[in-house]
Each structure stands twice: as C-alpha cells, then as structure tokens.
Amino acid sequence: MSLRGKAAIVGAALAGCGEAHGRTSMEITIEAVHGALADAGVKLSQVDAIATCQPLDLLSGLTLAQELGINPKFTMNNRMGGSSFLSHTMWAAMLLELGLAETVVICYGSNQRTASGKLMTAIGLPTYEAPYKPMFPLSSYALAADRHMHQFGTTREQLADVAVAARGWAQKNPEAFVRDPLTREDVIASRLISDPLRVRDCCLVTDGGAALVMRRAEVAVDHPQPPVYFLGGGEGTTHRDISEMADLTVTGAAQSGAAAMAMAGVSAADIDVVQLYDAFTINVILFLEDLGFCKKGEGGAFVEGGRIAPGGDLPVNTNGGGLSCVHPGMYGMFTLVEAVRQLRGQTGERQIDGAELALCHGNGGVLSSQVTNILGTAATL
Amino acid sequence: MTTNTFEGPGPDAQFAEILSAGDFRIQRCGDCNAHIFHPRPICPECGSGDLSWVAPSGDGTIYAKTIVHRRAEKGGDYNVVLVDLAEGVRMMSRVEGVEPADITTGMAVQASIGEGMNGEPAVVFTPTEAAK
Numbered sequence: 122m123s124l125r126g127k128a129a130i131v132g133a134a135l136a137g138c139g140e141a142h143g144r145t146s147m148e149i150t151i152e153a154v155h156g157a158l159a160d161a162g163v164k165l166s167q168v169d170a171i172a173t174c175q176p177l178d179l180l181s182g183l184t185l186a187q188e189l190g191i192n193p194k195f196t197m198n199n200r201m202g203g204s205s206f207l208s209h210t211m212w213a214a215m216l217l218e219l220g221l222a223e224t225v226v227i228c229y230g231s232n233q234r235t236a237s238g239k240l241m242t243a244i245g246l247p248t249y250e251a252p253y254k255p256m257f258p259l260s261s262y263a264l265a266a267d268r269h270m271h272q273f274g275t276t277r278e279q280l281a282d283v284a285v286a287a288r289g290w291a292q293k294n295p296e297a298f299v300r301d302p303l304t305r306e307d308v309i310a311s312r313l314i315s316d317p318l319r320v321r322d323c324c325l326v327t328d329g330g331a332a333l334v335m336r337r338a339e340v341a342v343d344h345p346q347p348p349v350y351f352l353g354g355g356e357g358t359t360h361r362d363i364s365e366m367a368d369l370t371v372t373g374a375a376q377s378g379a380a381a382m383a384m385a386g387v388s389a390a391d392i393d394v395v396q397l398y399d400a401f402t403i404n405v406i407l408f409l410e411d412l413g414f415c416k417k418g419e420g421g422a423f424v425e426g427g428r429i430a431p432g433g434d435l436p437v438n439t440n441g442g443g444l445s446c447v448h449p450g451m452y453g454m455f456t457l458v459e460a461v462r463q464l465r466g467q468t469g470e471r472q473i474d475g476a477e478l479a480l481c482h483g484n485g486g487v488l489s490s491q492v493t494n495i496l497g498t499a500a501t502l
Numbered sequence: 503m504t505t506n507t508f509e510g511p512g513p514d515a516q517f518a519e520i521l522s523a524g525d526f527r528i529q530r531c532g533d534c535n536a537h538i539f540h541p542r543p544i545c546p547e548c549g550s551g552d553l554s555w556v557a558p559s560g561d562g563t564i565y566a567k568t569i570v571h572r573r574a575e576k577g578g579d580y581n582v583v584l585v586d587l588a589e590g591v592r593m594m595s596r597v598e599g600v601e602p603a604d605i606t607t608g609m610a611v612q613a614s615i616g617e618g619m620n621g622e623p624a625v626v627f628t629p630t631e632a633a634k
Binding site (some may be wrong): 253256263 | 582
C-alpha cells in the first residue's frame, strides 16, 4: 500500500512570525491552528487527531489538546527536533488512509525571540561531548562544514552564497523578518562564532507559529482551497550526537529523500520548488547533495552564481528560509507552509510559475534526523 | 521470556571510574572484535553483550575541527575537534599545545588524560610531532 496521493493539506496558516510580544508559545500555536482551520473551512469540533512538538513542553501534545478544548482520538507528540512535523504529515496520511482519523491538525509555535532572544531548548550536551563545551547546536554544524571544506574543497564563499540566496528570496516576501540587502562580502565579514561558521551562516532567532490541516484526498476537494496532496515521505535517523555521525558529509537525507521520491514516483529533476531546513548554510549544501540535486561534494559549486536564488535554475527556500524569513527554534513546519502556498499559487512576487511538485526537507538535532516530504497539486496525481 | 541481567555499574560509570584513575580505555567486542566508543551495553556492530575494556594506542587523526570564538574576558577562544582513533572509533575532544590557527583537519594527534572545560578528567590530544 502506498500513501501516494491518499491525503491532502487543505488548510495552512502562519501566526506571530517575527516578534509576537506578550504571547506564549502555545498561544502562537493556537493562533496558527485557528488560521489554518479558517483557511480549510473546517470547524474545531471536526478535528480528531493532532500533532505537535515543542521545545520546552515535553507533553506539548497534551497541552495542545487542552488549549484547543478537544479530546482527539490520536495525539502525536513524537520528537525528533525540527524535522518532527514532516514525520507528523506521514503519520497523518497513515491515520487518514486507515480511516482512524478524519481531520488532522499539525502545528507548532514558539516565542523564543521575545521570551529569551536565543534558542530555547531542553536539550543538554551529551555525556561524551560536554567536557569540551561545543556550542549547541552550532559547533556540530561547524564541524560538518569544516569536514566538507576539507574533503571536497567547499569554500567560504560558497557557504556565503547560500545565505545571499535566502536573503534574495526574503526581499520578495513581505512576511520575511530580515529583508536588508546581503552580499557575499557581508557574510564573510560577519562575526565568527564557531569557525568556519559566522553569524550570517546561522538561522534567525524569531517567534512564529504554523499549522496545517490534513484530510483524505476524496474529501479534500470539498474545501475552499486547492488541495495540496501528500505524494511521498521518508525518514532517516543516523545519530543523536555529532560525534556519533559516521560521515559528517553524508546525512540521513540520502535515505529519507530516496524513500520519499520512490513513494511519490518522482526524481529530483522533476521538482519545481524546494524547501530545505536551513538552520545553517552548510545544511543546504549537504541536503542538495544527499537529495540528489547534485553529486556528493559538488553542493558548494552548485549554489554558486545564484543558482538557488531568485532567477536561478532551482528555487530553494522561496520564503527566505530560516536564514532570513523565520526560525522560531524549529523550522520544519515552515517548509511545508511555504510549499503549500507555492503549489496554490499564492506567493505573489516570489511565485514560481507552474509550480506543481514541491520537496520539503526537515532536519532535527545536529543533522541527526532527516525527513523528506513530496507534495503536489492535483495535476501530479 | 528472558530477563537480561547485567551485573554492577554500567559502561558509563565504569568508563568514568577508569578515567578518574588516570586511564583511557575503550571497549572491544568479544564476538566481532569491533572497537567501540563511546561506552555502551551492547556492540553497535553485531549486538553482542560480550564487551571488555582495552587500552587504545592513543594514536589519532583530526577528522574535523572548529574554533569556538569567545571574548577574552570569558576565557578566550578554544577548539573542539572530532578525532578518529587508530582503532576505528571517533570521539570529541580538544587539542592542546598548539595555536588554534595551526590545528588542521587530518593532523596526527596523540591522546592523554587532561581536563575538560570544567576541570573534570577528560581525554585530550596533542599533535604527534610535538609529543615526540
């Protein structure tokens, strides 16, 4: 049995992106759910399964049920970091296909910017890393970047090109948090944090929430918005701690991407628009390689010359990504919402003409969990 | 039905005790001979529970490095590295006795017992050339 095309996203919304002064993480989450239900034309009382994962509330699924005031048949709270939500969509598709749920809400929200100004996390340093005080999670990604540069000759400039491309997209997105011009030189001159990564290689610290409503494909057409179908999903978990990652240049995206594309019956060349979890610039290079958009080791050269920027061959992170649009601690949901908007043709100046197939990719932990979703319009069924 | 009983302190506690006594040991699997770090109850290669402690050669190669930049008044910059030991296992550590700019990925290093960032016993490394 394949999940291809069996379920669809019928509602999507953002809430509180940027700065949401005076609001709690769960309030932002609920506001996003409220928006997604309205977008879907679905009543709260119809929701019978929910999914979330929040950084500090380990029982956030229970809090969500309580604050929504519902008694769901299924409460998914599986935690793999920022990739969790792309796993939730797969579980949602399974529940819907099996007839165990009718309407699934997947959501997230965080007030980390206005509440603390930095990443809020319940994750401590691992026992065998703590004595050396790596910055969490930054140093883990810095180690991966160093290894990629050592092994493949990836350059400082190529890392910068990822951030410059994201900013280019953000400048076309009125909802993006940072829209000032950004050049290669600006990135390379920015403050060094954990060598080789500099502050402009790092995602933003913002507030923000997002929510999706999923229903079975045969009823998805009854909703006001064009359905965005779940065509394929896959996961890969290779480690928790960076010191346990077998090869810092190969992520679980190689497994998750292949599984998702096999389920969807597509290849990288078919994808119209790509949303990658860009917590750090190196992520985009690694994921483009592992997902098959270029060969291993060639990701640095691939992102040169504006290839993933507006006007380039491959549109990547068209909202501006975690680097320039929004990054409230976990970014996975935002890859999905931007893909839904692109596939509905609702993204204004940054719209990719004729976008029918989108790839969303989530990252959790320190390159630890990788989850890929393929989404498509009715034309791709 | 099986009740799987392991005797005494677990691998983490045993490693910590050995390290406190000034020794560095890694595990080796009695069934598949794989070396294992960090310590754990069963072999990640073959699943065997027949693990024992062995002394590694201490020879290693820097697999990846980063310099954490920190204000001088907070203690200044320090390095964090991943080292591949000759036995085929990897660990996080710090390289001592060398300027940050001179630490290179691929550099040969030698293990010793030093201190972690909070003064606790920890395995650290020095460049092999300097150690000779």
